Amino acid sequence: MKYALAVEYDGRAFYGWQVQKDLPTVQAALELALSQMAGETIRVHAAGRTDAGVHGARQIVHFETQVNRPLTAWVRGVNSFLPDSVAVLWAKPVSDDFHARFSAFARHYRYLLLNHPVRPALWSGRMGWAFYDLDFEAMQAGVAYLLGQHDFTSFRAAECQAKSPVKTMTRASIQKEGNLIICDFSADAFLHHMVRNIIGALLHIGKGNDKPEWMAELILAKDRTSAPPTFMPDGLYLAGVSYPPEYALASEPESRHGLI
Numbered sequence: 614m615k616y617a618l619a620v621e622y623d624g625r626a627f628y629g630w631q632v633q634k635d636l637p638t639v640q641a642a643l644e645l646a647l648s649q650m651a652g653e654t655i656r657v658h659a660a661g662r663t664d665a666g667v668h669g670a671r672q673i674v675h676f677e678t679q680v681n682r683p684l685t686a687w688v689r690g691v692n693s694f695l696p697d698s699v700a701v702l703w704a705k706p707v708s709d710d711f712h713a714r715f716s717a718f719a720r721h722y723r724y725l726l727l728n729h730p731v732r733p734a735l736w737s738g739r740m741g742w743a744f745y746d747l748d749f750e751a752m753q754a755g756v757a758y759l760l761g762q763h764d765f766t767s768f769r770a771a772e773c774q775a776k777s778p779v780k781t782m783t784r785a786s787i788q789k790e791g792n793l794i795i796c797d798f799s800a801d802a803f804l805h806h807m808v809r810n811i812i813g814a815l816l817h818i819g820k821g822n823d824k825p826e827w828m829a830e831l832i833l834a835k836d837r838t839s840a841p842p843t844f845m846p847d848g849l850y851l852a853g854v855s856y857p858p859e860y861a862l863a864s865e866p867e868s869r870h871g872l873i
Contacts, residue, residue, distance in 0.1 A: 614677065617675045617704070617713065619672070620673075622639050629663060643701075646692075647691055657713075660717050661851060666846035667850070670723070672851050718801060723797050724796040726742070726812070742845075754825035756796070763779070763780070764832070770837075771837065797852075809846060813842055
């Protein structure tokens with residue numbers, strides 16, 4: 614049988630999603646827990662990889678198994694084998710043609726940024742931080758240039774393995790709640806470090822180093838060296854994944870903890 618799972622995790626304890634030799638990763642922890650529950654080796658396939666320190670609010674994976682277990686076993690049972698920083702939210706049987714990565718038509722990311730002179734303690738590692746004054750209206754104007762289909766080479770990490778830098782951004786928005794800036798991005802796919810590099814560019818604009826239309830110039834430049842440094846991973850969350858309705862998966866972004 615084939616199952617889909619929704620998984621949330623705190624990325625601080627891991628060297629990213631993907632299995633790495635002799636290093637703790639989310640995928641390795643999940644596969645070990647599933648294998649313990651199944652009594653056989655289980656391999657999972659995810660909607661997307663996240664970097665070290667990046668969190669998952671609704672990562673979607675699928676796996677296949679020869680054993681028959683109730684759905685509660687794939688949720689509460691598996692969670693009993695997982696570290697506290699990883700939890701399965703739900704499990705659902707899916708058809709043979711479902712693939713967590715290739716069946717998805719959109720991914721959604723949220724970045725939480727505290728704009729305050731004092732660094733966060735209660736949200737340390739789970740929220741980005743900018744201590745300097747930011748022009749929020751300028752950042753709002755700048756983020757709008759990201760919408761649509763573009764070559765995002767200027768926001769692409771050197772080690773990115775994507776076949777093409779051309780992606781379609783369907784949502785790029787920021788909102789402010791007190792000292793917290795909430796940034797939301799949706800696209801058909803994302804490049805390695807793409808969101809963190811976008812955040813770096815938005816902060817560049819917010820600090821007054823360039824006008825909002827500089828974002829459009831940066832996109833047209835198609836040159837990573839023209840963009841600011843990659844920003845910290847702390848506030849970045851894979852918020853959800855979109856699939857065709859025939860799979861009937863509760864995989865869209867949904868606030869479970871207030872901010873995410």
